[in-house]
Amino acid sequence: MREQVDLRISDAAARLECSTAKVSRLETGKGKPKVRDVRDLLDLYGSRDEVRNARLLTLAADAQEQDWLSEFRDVIGDMIADHMAQYVSLERDSAVLKQYEVDLIPGLLQTPEYIEVVCMAFFPERSERERRRFIDFRVARQDLLRRQPEPPEASFIVSEAAIIRPIGGAEVLRRQLATLQAQLEGPLSYVDFRVLPTRVDASEALGGPISVIKFPDTDQDVVYLEGREGATYLETNADVARYEAKFSVLERASLSRAESLRRLAQEVEDLASS
Numbered sequence: 001m002r003e004q005v006d007l008r009i010s011d012a013a014a015r016l017e018c019s020t021a022k023v024s025r026l027e028t029g030k031g032k033p034k035v036r037d038v039r040d041l042l043d044l045y046g047s048r049d050e051v052r053n054a055r056l057l058t059l060a061a062d063a064q065e066q067d068w069l070s071e072f073r074d075v076i077g078d079m080i081a082d083h084m085a086q087y088v089s090l091e092r093d094s095a096v097l098k099q100y101e102v103d104l105i106p107g108l109l110q111t112p113e114y115i116e117v118v119c120m121a122f123f124p125e126r127s128e129r130e131r132r133r134f135i136d137f138r139v140a141r142q143d144l145l146r147r148q149p150e151p152p153e154a155s156f157i158v159s160e161a162a163i164i165r166p167i168g169g170a171e172v173l174r175r176q177l178a179t180l181q182a183q184l185e186g187p188l189s190y191v192d193f194r195v196l197p198t199r200v201d202a203s204e205a206l207g208g209p210i211s212v213i214k215f216p217d218t219d220q221d222v223v224y225l226e227g228r229e230g231a232t233y234l235e236t237n238a239d240v241a242r243y244e245a246k247f248s249v250l251e252r253a254s255l256s257r258a259e260s261l262r263r264l265a266q267e268v269e270d271l272a273s274s
Helices: 009-016 020-027 035-044 050-066 068-072 082-092 112-122 128-146 160-164 170-185 237-253 257-273
Strands: 096-101 153-159 192-196 210-214 222-226 231-234
Touching (some): 068 128, 082 231, 153 160, 160 192, 170 257
Parallel strands (some): 153 192
């Protein structure tokens, strides 16, 4: 429809107040449009076919209803920031996922007990029910790594600080690390997991967490940089290449996967005896 009225992707992006990458993902079936977005695009394209318009709006509404995120409408925008919900939606469509974490075990690898401690730190004023919903959301998000038949090609690098800082106490951390080790040796054996030693000089580790999300059959990949009060999305090919290079440097500075698993086992043993 856009091509029929001789408009560019940038014209559609301007109407939706979003990136051209998002419009490209919508047009190639890599993302689910909101009903409001479909309505805005139909208006921009001057569509007067009421039957087709109604059908497209119904399809958009049905897609949103079936989206697993819709189950957590009560916490998205409240406890779960919009930028995080957007990230999870992109993460869900990924073919390749690369994450570097500084202070915490990556969210996709956290145990419910560990998530609860993180939730208490960020939302101490919330009710028990609200925190439970947040935990349910985080656990449901982890189904991505068990997606069949093709989970994303996932790589995680964590700073050594994340596996020695006793979030919630030594016993909570011990159970988290023991569970992580068992998962990586079992159902998540395909996942690349590495520990970046604290004594390694790696300037690329400065500046906070990094996520690189790559999609199948598209050049609209994304870098996500999360901060305490918001997030930044970088979507140019140059930015993606730059952060992939940073990730590769961190990978080379990290322990191998086998060494990282041994480091987890060592920490589990030390925590058990402390």
